[in-house]
Amino acid sequence: MGLNIIIVGSGLAGLAAAAFLRKQHTVTLLEKSKLDFERNDYGISVIANAYSLLQKAGIDDTQLNMAVMTKLWQRTAQNEEIVTAEFDTRKTFGVPSVLTKRSHLQQELHRLATSPDLEGQPAKIIEGIKVETVDANTGTVHTTDGTSFSGDLLIGADGINSFVRAAVLSSDGKADHEAPATGHDLLAYMAQIPTSILSASPSLSFLADPANSAGLVNFSSPRGRTDKLRILGYHTSPREFQLVGYAPEDEFAAQFDELGTSIIKGVSASRAKQAFSEFSPALSDFFDHHRSGDGTVEVWRIRDLDPLPRWSLGKTLLIGDSCHAVTPHAGQGCNIAFEDAEALGHVLQDVKDQTGLKSAIDRFLQIRKERAEFVARSSRHMGALLGPDAGPFDEGKRKEFGMKTYSYRGAKQALEQLESTA
Ligand SMILES: Cc1cc2nc3c(=O)[nH]c(=O)nc-3n(C[C@H](O)[C@H](O)[C@H](O)COP(=O)(O)OP(=O)(O)OC[C@H]3O[C@@H](n4cnc5c(N)ncnc54)[C@H](O)[C@@H]3O)c2cc1C
Structure with a gap:
């Protein structure tokens, strides 16, 4: 078998990573909560860039109780029409974009990560176990019940208040506290x-x-498109909004x-x-x-999160919200986490031991970091969080964002593009 991989966090990023890694590697997830997919549930968009990757992983769309996106509506605060645009990525990008709930996605990813009927070794999830100290250099964590875990690779998928991020960013690679996030008075x-x-x-x-x-409707602020007040609405199933x-x-x-x-x-x-x-x-x-x-x-x-100086240190790598939490305005937070997960599966597919691990992580960072930071900045811009000088996120920017973001088709293609432009 390949690497022994420890993942901190069984949210969307952790479970997706386990689903993509289990074919070649032994994966253990440490989750502080008892898995309850319905708790704090909300609607979520999975756009063509990530949906194509989930299809590759074998997601069963009949389990998502989803609606397929076809429209974007822009309206004033008084509900007057500004623009009604087609948004059917089956026609433009050859893959649907769907609206569902986080709970359904998490349930499906849990199946892909842990089912004994799928290829590879089912990932093991240990619930109710909180990581409280991290040594990023050695890839070791200690948990609240006194156990310690070490892997060839430690992955921090522990969300926006990540403990693992605190370790990766610290000067000695160690931490026993959460890392702070960036607020926007929002x-x-x-x-x-x-x-x-x-x-x-x-x-x-x-x-x-x-x-x-x-689809998704945006009712803009009566004070103009550079004001952060707005109401967004979207379908989350064939009968819910x-x-x-x-x-x-x-x-x-x-x-x-x-x-x-x-x-x-x-x-x-x-x-x-x-x-x-x-x-x-x-x-x-x-x-x-x-x-x-x-x-x-x-x-x-x-x-x-502001862009981080690094996403990895020693035997440890960050993915998902732990390294690139974005505001929800672009509807891309979990999408780019799924891109991370697929990219990890790709770069680690032939890595069997420590040999080759560092260069695999470097290739991961080359295709992931800049892209996630572009999404995060665009999302702030869409939400009018960059300040008045940034101006509105206009039609030209929207098109550029869509082309660059939704056309993504996975790590293999991204690495090939990188090599062809090097
Ligand atoms: C209102 C809202 C709307 C959104 N809409 C969209 C959308 O339309 N499209 C989209 O793509 N994204 C959207 N997002 C963003 C998306 O939900 C997140 O990007 C995604 O859930 C992040 O997943 P994650 O696994 O990285 O983090 P999390 O979901 O936060 O998971 C982290 C996991 O780690 C566990 N954990 C944390 N600390 C520890 C510890 N010390 N020890 C052990 N376990 C730990 C947590 O319990 C949790 O299970 C939205 C977010 C919000 C809030």
Whole structure:
């Protein structure tokens, strides 16, 4: 068998990496929570660049309860049409882009990583075990129950508050604490509603038929496209819709800090409606219908990461949000994590021991780091988080972003392109 690989974190990045690595390597995942895919669930877009890779990994799309994206709607805060654009990547890039929920994706990736019926050795997941110290140079972690794990390769897939990142960035390669993320004084009011509610509202009924027309709608700020206030909505299944209302943190900033959390539940929907009082009531009233059923919504703190000086040190490598958490505006956070996972599987496919590991990691970094940083910066720009001098993320930038991002077809092609331009 190949390498002994330890992955910290069983989120989308960790599970996807395990799915791509299990054919050749022995993979163990350490996860601090008990795996509960429904907890803190939300809608997520998987665009052609990543969906093509998941298809290659054998994802069963019948398990995703998904809607295929075909439209992008741009509307004003008063729900007047600006542009209705076709967004069908089956026609433009030969692969669908889909809207689903994180829980369905995670469930499917769990199957691909652990099923005994698939090629290679099922990955082993140890749940309820928190990594509390990391030595990046030796690839060793200690967990809260007193156990230590060492691998030929340690992968940090432990999300935006990564312990492993703290070690990779420290001068001695050791850490016993989380690493900080970058705030933007931005939160999202989150609500999930059935599409039946949309059909009852004539001015928004264009969103009510995801079987024929699914996609993403952006209601821009009444103060212009360089203002961060906006409401985004998208289908998450043939019968459900996700509302994400971006607004300044206001009084929630202190609560996030005091509670040490990035999600506050049970917030009165009236608070969301107040934040969006300049938007059409036909739209902001949807916050009353969040599936909690008690007139409350959730608020999620939105943060990302500045470009890091490095993603790897010694025997350790970072992937996913741990090294390139992005704001959700570009809908690419998990997409680029899936690209990482596929790229790891590719560069490590013939590596059987420490020989060749360093050059494989170098090739991974060559195709991944700059690309992820481009996505992160573009996502900030889309969310008007680069400051007024950056101007709006206009049609030209949107096209450039789409061409560069959605045309990605995996590490083999990316490495070939790199060699041809060297
Ligand atoms: C509102 C919202 C909307 C989004 N929409 C989209 C979208 O449309 N498209 C898209 O591509 N992306 C989207 N994203 C981003 C996407 O969800 C993330 O990029 C992705 O989930 C990151 O996966 P990850 O595995 O890197 O991190 P995480 O999902 O954070 O997983 C990290 C895992 O590590 C575990 N862990 C952490 N610390 C430790 C420790 N010390 N020991 C052991 N285990 C540990 C955690 O419990 C967790 O299971 C969105 C995000 C948000 C918040």
